[in-house]
Amino acid sequence: xxxxxxxxxxxxxxxxxxxxxxxxxxxxxxxxxxxxxxxxxxxxxxxxxxxxxxxxxxxxxxxxxxxxxxxxxxxxxxxxxxxxxxxxxxxxxxxxxxxxxxxxxxxxxxxxxxxxxxxxxxxxxxxxxxxxxxxxxxxxxxxxxxxxxxxxxxxxxxxxxxxxxxxxxxxxxxxxxxxxxxxxxxxxxxxxxxxxxxxxxxxxxxxxxxxxxxxxxxxxxxxxxxxxxxxxxxxxxxxxxxxxxxxxxxxxxxxxxxxxxxxxxxxxxxxxxxxxxxxxxxxxxxxxxxxxxxx
Numbered sequence: 001x002x003x004x005x006x007x008x009x010x011x012x013x014x015x016x017x018x019x020x021x022x023x024x025x026x027x028x029x030x031x032x033x034x035x036x037x038x039x040x041x042x043x044x045x046x047x048x049x050x051x052x053x054x055x056x057x058x059x060x061x062x063x064x065x066x067x068x069x070x071x072x073x074x075x076x077x078x079x080x081x082x083x084x085x086x087x088x089x090x091x092x093x094x095x096x097x098x099x100x101x102x103x104x105x106x107x108x109x110x111x112x113x114x115x116x117x118x119x120x121x122x123x124x125x126x127x128x129x130x131x132x133x134x135x136x137x138x139x140x141x142x143x144x145x146x147x148x149x150x151x152x153x154x155x156x157x158x159x160x161x162x163x164x165x166x167x168x169x170x171x172x173x174x175x176x177x178x179x180x181x182x183x184x185x186x187x188x189x190x191x192x193x194x195x196x197x198x199x200x201x202x203x204x205x206x207x208x209x210x211x212x213x214x215x216x217x218x219x220x221x222x223x224x225x226x227x228x229x230x231x232x233x234x235x236x237x238x239x240x241x242x243x244x245x246x247x248x249x250x251x252x253x254x255x256x257x258x259x260x261x262x263x264x265x266x267x268x269x270x271x272x273x274x275x276x277x278x279x280x281x282x283x284x285x286x287x288x289x290x291x292x293x294x295x
Contacts, residue, residue, distance in 0.1 A: 006290035012227040012280040020227035040066035059102035060092035074105035076229015084282035122279025128160030128237035143184035160234035163194040175201040189218035210246035226257040227264035
């Protein structure tokens with residue numbers, strides 16, 4: 001049995017307990033697909049990542065991501081959290097403020113600012129596209145958004161590694177008061193192979209964030225996500241498409257997770273090339289070792 005370094009992190013959190021939990025297995029060489037899936041199922045966290053040595057000169061490390069049910073090609077909070085873990089463990093160093101993750105989604109750069117618990121990391125997410133723009137009264141959406149006070153922008157189905165319906169509400173208070181119809185959201189997700197509905201609203205005046213968001217996942221498990229790096233990235237691409245980005249200079253802050261006991265903060269940036277960077281801070285909560293039997 002091999003002991004491997006093991007971390008549990010809180011991603012997109014300025015303090016422990018505020019963000020989205022992640023397990024990271026360092027020194028993952030020798031684990032096969034079945035073992036990684038079994039470990040991810042055992043941790044019962046949204047995702048567990050496994051770190052391998054880079055095989056390409058341009059990459060800092062390789063990553064595999066597993067949800068409890070299956071491997072995930074790309075997700076935002078596991079990418080940001082794993083970069084933090086790799087830097088903290090000394091397995092890679094930033095070059096000119098950048099580390100490069102190599103995974104199923106290809107080689108993706110992450111920008112690194114600062115050190116330790118105040119370090120901020122942002123990943124350049126896979127480029128998203130608009131798959132479909134729907135009318136507010138589209139019958140496919142009717143049950144999922146019934147009685148929701150919809151905002152000015154129409155609902156849109158966005159494709160960015162994972163598919164999400166992005167739906168604007170008129171104001172932050174209405175967003176925070178939503179009670180999702182899980183059967184309707186699951187039916188919508190199943191019908192178009194999406195994750196579900198990503199609802200958003202402009203922040204009230206005086207807040208230290210620009211958007212409030214809620215992620216209702218209806219694909220497989222039904223749950224509200226505490227902090228969604230990839231979903232926020234496809235929303236940023238949609239807002240950029242409509243010249244509707246909040247904040248200044250393509251930069252804005254997001255509040256997510258308060259309705260389920262979290263208090264995540266995400267930092268989004270759309271650069272001059274239209275690339276979306278999704279990031280924030282990461283807190284290390286548990287440091288230890290994982291002893292997992294080899295079959």
